[in-house]
Amino acid sequence: MTEKKSDLYKELKVFGKQKEQQLNSKIQELINNRELIESVSRSSQMQVPEIIKMQEASERRSIIMNYPTKKDVANIAKLVLQLEEKIDKLEELLSTVIPERNGFLRSQPSLSDLGVVYSLGSKKMNSREESNKKEGSKKMNSRGESNKKEENKKRILDLINQLQDLKFVGQRNRNV
Amino acid sequence: MSKRKVPKNQPKSISKWKHFSDIPNQPMPEMGLTPKISVWKKNKSTLWYYPAVKKRYNVPVFLIYSLINTPLILDLAPGNSLIEAFVNEGFEVYLLDFGSPGYEDGDISIDDYIVDYIQKGVQRALRHSGASEITVMGFCLGGTIAAMYAAIADEPVKNLILSVTPIDFSASQSFDQWQAAIKDGTADFDETIDIFKTIPASEVKYGIRLITSPIYISPYLSLLNQADDEEYVQHWRRFNAWTNGHVPLAGATAKQIGEDLVINNRLVKGSLRIRGKKAMLSNIDASVLVSANENDRLVPQEMINPVMEHLTCKDKTYILLPSGHASKEYVGGLPLYLKEWLPKRSSPMNN
Structure with a gap:
């Protein structure tokens, strides 16, 4: 049954x-x-x-x-997006200056917008990076300003950290 | 299978009904549990990184999901997750989650998604992983835009995997009358889309439902039949949450799908341009794996198969799987066809 x-x-x-x-x-x-x-x-x-x-x-x-409409909200959102794109471009620009930051960033998930560094192996990025490196080393040898460059790098690193802290507020994943 | 405890004097059928009626009162099971880190964010989109349990391959996998649904299906639950299967196998995984576009995102077109989101995301993933090449895997409409991206990519895409990806939009069998009216311009919804800026998630859901199954009771009857099987119930609820979890579609994207794909079928005809660049399938030089599902009512194989004629790359494989559009083959690790195809094309590490 x-x-x-x-x-x-x-x-x-x-x-x-x-x-x-x-x-x-x-x-x-x-x-x-x-x-x-x-x-x-x-x-x-x-x-x-x-x-x-x-x-x-x-x-x-x-x-x-005196109330905002959807269009007003959309305009603000577009401004935020513009700002985001500017930060992205700035990060990309900085990444070409300090490619050796790669290892440092990989070890720090909190600074996980690791895209600031070009891949060492990437075909198309490689050539660009190598030329940057070569160019950089030539300049350093000719000018002999290694200490000054180190200071600049440090300042740029601090700036990147500040940018990333700004950008990743509230974005961390709880599963990790 | 974990069966619920049934009192001895209670008939099985009554127990099933009792469990069935009690399901809405139970807490929703968790989803998306594979550990992940956000590596990049743009607008509503997030690039997630899933580290490999033990990295065994140098080529990471970049996943692009459809624009009309959430990628939750790729990481439903431990033991039923494609992403978990990849990371367990030794792959690093990146997932580009497009999020849920709002009114303010109505102007985002397919070109924008490809250049500003996918291309940038792939660049970010390459830099993050330190890899020299990448595998791009797209699902459904995400596969269509993955193929478009691969056709214009400057990045080193080593492998392209297209899962249930519509390519030939002239081959759609159902609703041919609607398609004809849209093609002739006698049915036109562009002005309506312009007003609302996005197609709301509910409209997307009912649109898809109309194509696949306007009357939708069999999943509930299946649930009733196995309501005393806790594991089944949990899986059903997760799957059902994904099924109902559609996201709005940006208006410009919807219009471009209509114009470029449905009306002009430009991807197949080779006349598609993405930000002025010719996106021809014959430009793709990656190894390509195309998978279709035999019982897929949303994307039948007639819409998928023609891609093989237009791809001119040397290494291309087509596989027909015996399942529906959203298959449940992620249970128990990487699907066999991926396990056989991908590892040898992903530069295994010498451990």
Whole structure:
């Protein structure tokens, strides 16, 4: 008796799946209809001017009521993104100056935006990096300013650390 | 299988129903538990790094998931996670999670995703790992943009893996009438998309549901049938959370999918340009593995298979798997086809 009842769910599952497939095929056949999609398109296009009017009215009201609209929020978000991109570019620029930072960063997950360093093995990046290195060493030899360069590097490293601290607030993953 | 304890005097069928009705009251099982570190962030996107348990390969894996769903499916639970399988096997893994675009992201196009997010992400991953080459793996629509990226990449992409990736959009069998109306321009939703800036997650969900299964009861009947199997219930709930976890689609991306892929099928025709660069499949010189699923209703193999004709690289493999769109083959380690294909192409380390 129990066994029979237990099979009920199994049979229900098989029956349900079968009916589901049949109904789905039928529905898809019915709605795969050119007139239907065209009428949906037409009705959505008819609503467009009304929605634009409402959005414009909301923008006008926001001037009087002094509340921000979605457009204002989107503009701020875009400014933040611009700032993020500037930091990215700065990091990339710095990474070409101090490629040997790679090992140091890898060992510190908290400074895990390790992208500041070009890969030592990367084909296309390699050539750029090597030329930077060569150029750097030539300059150093000719000028004899190794101490000064070290100081500069230290300052740049501090700057990167500050940038990363700014950028990664609240981004750490708890699983680690 | 871990069965729940059933009182001796209680019939099995009643027990199943009781467990079934009790499921909503139980806490949601945890997901995405493989240890990870955020290595880069841009806008809503995050590049996650999953360190290898014991690094055995020099070529890291870079995962690109679809734009309409979360990548949770790749790390559902311990023992049922592709990412966990990769790291256990000795691969370093990077996952680019695009996050959930908002109203302010409505202008992000496919070009932007490829150049500003994927290309930058790959550069970051290469620098972070110190690797000289990388494997890029894309899933579903993420695979389509992975293929586009590989076609314009300046970075050293050694391997490209396309999983259930639609390439030929003329081959879609279902909803041919809709496709015809969109192609002719008699059905046009661009103005509507422009107003709302994104396609909301709920619309994405019901759109996908319409293509695959408008009536959706069989998963619940399967759950009822195995409601007394705790392990099954936990897996079902995780999978169901992913199934319902769609994200909004940026308006510009939706319009570009319509224009470049659905209407003009530019990737196959070789006329696609990404920020002015020609993105032809024949540009891809990486080793390519393409996988399709036999019972996939969302991306049938007719949409995937033509990629093989257009790829001109020497090392290309096509594999047909006996499953549906979201297969559950990540249980118990790396899927066999990946285990056989990827390690020898990933510069094994001499330990």
